[in-house]
Amino acid sequence: MDFAERYGPWAVVAGASEGVGAAVARQLGERGVDVVLVSRRQETLDEVAATVPSRTRTIALDLSTADAASALAEATADLDVGLLVYNAGADPNAALFLDRPVEVWQGLLARNCATVVGLTHHFGGLLAARGSGGMVLVSSGAAWGGGSHLAVYSATKAFDLRLAESLWAELGPRGVHVLGMVLGETDTPAYRRILAGREREGLADPEDVARDMLANLGEGPTFPPDGTPFGALPRRQVVELMSQGASMLHS
Amino acid sequence: MDFAERYGPWAVVAGASEGVGAAVARQLGERGVDVVLVSRRQETLDEVAATVPSRTRTIALDLSTADAASALAEATADLDVGLLVYNAGADPNAALFLDRPVEVWQGLLARNCATVVGLTHHFGGLLAARGSGGMVLVSSGAAWGGGSHLAVYSATKAFDLRLAESLWAELGPRGVHVLGMVLGETDTPAYRRILAGREREGLADPEDVARDMLANLGEGPTFPPDGTPFGALPRRQVVELMSQGASMLHS
Numbered sequence: 147m148d149f150a151e152r153y154g155p156w157a158v159v160a161g162a163s164e165g166v167g168a169a170v171a172r173q174l175g176e177r178g179v180d181v182v183l184v185s186r187r188q189e190t191l192d193e194v195a196a197t198v199p200s201r202t203r204t205i206a207l208d209l210s211t212a213d214a215a216s217a218l219a220e221a222t223a224d225l226d227v228g229l230l231v232y233n234a235g236a237d238p239n240a241a242l243f244l245d246r247p248v249e250v251w252q253g254l255l256a257r258n259c260a261t262v263v264g265l266t267h268h269f270g271g272l273l274a275a276r277g278s279g280g281m282v283l284v285s286s287g288a289a290w291g292g293g294s295h296l297a298v299y300s301a302t303k304a305f306d307l308r309l310a311e312s313l314w315a316e317l318g319p320r321g322v323h324v325l326g327m328v329l330g331e332t333d334t335p336a337y338r339r340i341l342a343g344r345e346r347e348g349l350a351d352p353e354d355v356a357r358d359m360l361a362n363l364g365e366g367p368t369f370p371p372d373g374t375p376f377g378a379l380p381r382r383q384v385v386e387l388m389s390q391g392a393s394m395l396h397s
Numbered sequence: 398m399d400f401a402e403r404y405g406p407w408a409v410v411a412g413a414s415e416g417v418g419a420a421v422a423r424q425l426g427e428r429g430v431d432v433v434l435v436s437r438r439q440e441t442l443d444e445v446a447a448t449v450p451s452r453t454r455t456i457a458l459d460l461s462t463a464d465a466a467s468a469l470a471e472a473t474a475d476l477d478v479g480l481l482v483y484n485a486g487a488d489p490n491a492a493l494f495l496d497r498p499v500e501v502w503q504g505l506l507a508r509n510c511a512t513v514v515g516l517t518h519h520f521g522g523l524l525a526a527r528g529s530g531g532m533v534l535v536s537s538g539a540a541w542g543g544g545s546h547l548a549v550y551s552a553t554k555a556f557d558l559r560l561a562e563s564l565w566a567e568l569g570p571r572g573v574h575v576l577g578m579v580l581g582e583t584d585t586p587a588y589r590r591i592l593a594g595r596e597r598e599g600l601a602d603p604e605d606v607a608r609d610m611l612a613n614l615g616e617g618p619t620f621p622p623d624g625t626p627f628g629a630l631p632r633r634q635v636v637e638l639m640s641q642g643a644s645m646l647h648s
């Protein structure tokens with residue numbers, strides 16, 4: 147089976163307006179897969195769609211609403227979807243937990259966990275039935291440890307990483323490739339907004355991240371395949387290291 | 398400050414009907430702390446309350462509903478709460494992700510994550526304002542890795558562990574002790590129901606777990622303090638080990 151046969155004819159990219167999502171959409175188009183682009187703003191979706199060299203469908207949808215998963219399932223019901231890439235989930239707050247109203251965090255939880263559960267259940271069922279395809283959940287190095295300014299973000303990214311791992315184990319034998327994609331610091335518009343003008347070296351290029359993702363769809367449960375960079379360090383040390391890392395973004 | 402001064406006069410134990418929650422409630426009573434017991438069934442709550450040697454208040458509440466956190470906040474608004482122990486969250490399903498309707502998993506997510514975010518935000522704010530007290534989030538060894546039959550459970554427990562770690566970092570400097578309590582296999586009614594009659598050796602005693610928890614409230618971010626038992630093993634190996642462990646519960 148070639149790539150488009152296994153993961154096409156359609157892929158759904160949730161969080162496709164910029165950064166890694168937009169790069170994945172373009173690269174999927176280059177590989178002959180048609181792409182459903184999902185994000186909040188229609189205008190941005192149209193701009194990205196114009197760069198994708200295959201058929202596209204744009205769906206303007208807020209992924210933090212309670213009915214987002216069922217709305218997206220309905221809006222793609224007529225398509226044979228072979229790949230789900232869930233790339234939404236940056237934390238635009240990067241704030242202390244008590245410094246934001248709880249509704250902000252419940253929205254992040256809905257977008258990064260509840261909608262992910264809904265979509266992986268829907269598309270996972272369809273893919274298992276056809277016996278091929280894949281699902282990618284984009285996680286983050288923040289999944290490896292909590293820390294100051296990371297509370298709900300780190301928690302949701304750990305959720306997504308564990309969910310991807312379990313689904314890799316459960317759906318692999320049914321022909322479905324599941325991958326938890328652990329992003330390091332990446333040069334995306336979302337991350338640049340958090341950096342707010344601060345210099346940061348060694349950021350990954352979204353095009354490279356997208357390429358790594360698509361080249362490793364069948365090499366789950368995670369990319370990179372390595373375990374936690376913290377090894378078996380006592381948790382207090384891990385949390386202190388994570389807090390130090392995050393504090394550089396708030397100085 | 399003695400124990401009851403720091404963590405009293407009232408503690409809230411969510412998931413107090415049996416097992417570790419019921420043991421914690423009794424031991425808090427022995428240490429002179431009054432206890433709010435929260436669980437679904439009033440009758441069970443009354444039975445546990447009768448074993449607690451301090452004042453109690455029982456609140457019958459389904460922690461998987463969308464308004465559970467605000468309902469509990471309201472029902473304790475007249476009390477000076479110094480400790481929150483969130484112990485709800487066993488997975489009564491222990492099933493493959495696609496073998497249950499998605500509503501089952503959304504309910505587990507609500508109980509183990511959304512309600513936890515709501516309660517830690519509410520009580521965390523109150524505790525930070527008074528400058529003392531604590532919060533315990535009960536997690537599980539399943540937080541360390543996904544695996545077959547563990548999908549949403551492992552994900553929610555990783556969420557809780559990371560949230561506890563971050564809140565330890567953010568609230569510790571404000572006098573609030575936060576602890577992520579990582580349970581191993583424990584001889585609770587909930588776990589016995591999952592075992593369904595299978596023999597299992599080396600289960601921990603809920604009374605010992607409760608004692609460890611209360612003795613280590615100020616020793617966060619986690620108890621045990623050690624890092625992941627998997628060290629830096631590649632994730633595929635971790636997931637295979639977790640899947641093997643879980644498969645013994647489904648043979």
